[in-house]
Amino acid sequence: MKDPKLVRGLGRLYAALLYAYPREFRLQYGTEMQQLFRDRCREIARDGRAGPWLRFGLGSIADWIASALRERRPFKLIQEWAVTLLLFLFVTTTMVQAYVVPTGSMENNILVGDHLLVDKVGFENGGNNWSSYVLPHRQVKRGDIVAFRYPEDVRQTFVKRVIGVAGDHIHLKDKQVIRNGDKLDEPYARHSGQSIDDYRDNFPTAADFYTLGGGRDMFAHNVHDGEVIVPPGTLFVLGDNRDNSLDSRYWGFVPINYVVGKPLVIYWSYDAPTSDLVTWNLAHLEDVALHFFTRTRWNRMLKVPAQ
């Protein structure tokens, strides 16, 4: 006699739940536990009312959690997870790290709310880089998108594009970047309008109200004949969203050892306001729980930021 679909489905679900138990226990009693579970399902299916199903469901979950915990002594649990945990710690501290992008300075390439995995070993000087002895790596070059510690506040991680490396002469003329005398072709750059802001679009002019500490240093020491000259050991970076980007024009150069790595892949993209992404709060958690499926930008999942 064939079981109803529901009973078979629940049976499969229960078979999966058995993986919470230690292997030994599962091998010894798994089959019998499934039989028992199926028998109960059949019994309740014959009864046909909803109440017993509810009671059975809750009871089964409670039984599952309590007995799985009981069979897995905490010590065993730690033992089994230790390797995974160590690997996880190793990988996240030295190889890749997850970041969320809180501002739109790289739009449309990287959006607000994109959650990125950053490759921490691909660049020389990318963080604490003993791995460069073992793994392939290269120097940061012009045009790379990099994640780095924001020099004005190292707790924040920024993502921008490298425009100049040590020794480069850079200036902007009517939004056009000119590096060492050549006009750059920048298909990735985006401008929000035609209006010209002298500070922003004819950089470098002179330090003004918006210029931050590092930017003032830059104007004082690194501007010659209307061009910024990138000092050794640093990078000059700009956001792709050129007219709305707080970048090297405002706060100066990025020391090369502030570079964390290269954005590797967008693993999750969620439409949320900047403030929620910077400081984690309960309302944001609730928002994610409620709108996970509708406000996740599925088309951006696993996208690699265009270089």
Next chain:
Amino acid sequence: MKKTPGLLPLTPPVFHILLALADEERHGYGIMQDVARQTNDALQLGPGTLYGCLKRMLAAGLVEESDEREHDREQDDERRRYYRMTPLGRSTVRAEAGRLAGAVSAAKAKLGLAGGK
């Protein structure tokens, strides 16, 4: 009667599982049904609890595995493992029942409940 100091008191699931096996060998589902009957559905053993208890009871020598055989009722395509109580199990459940009876009569005396006679 054999002394079974380390095992008493028994947890309610273990006690009722032993009672379920007192009159006959049963498989897991049979034990579960009998326990529910004994307790008026108050104790509905889930698979995890039941087999966790059986595992420890086997280790303590309170029960033993009988043979595997076809289940006799409708719908039984499967072979099932049967469990039976050992002499140690029997003496343990007796000792526990005695202990509980003692506790109940003490409670009755203290609380002035009639019914002991």
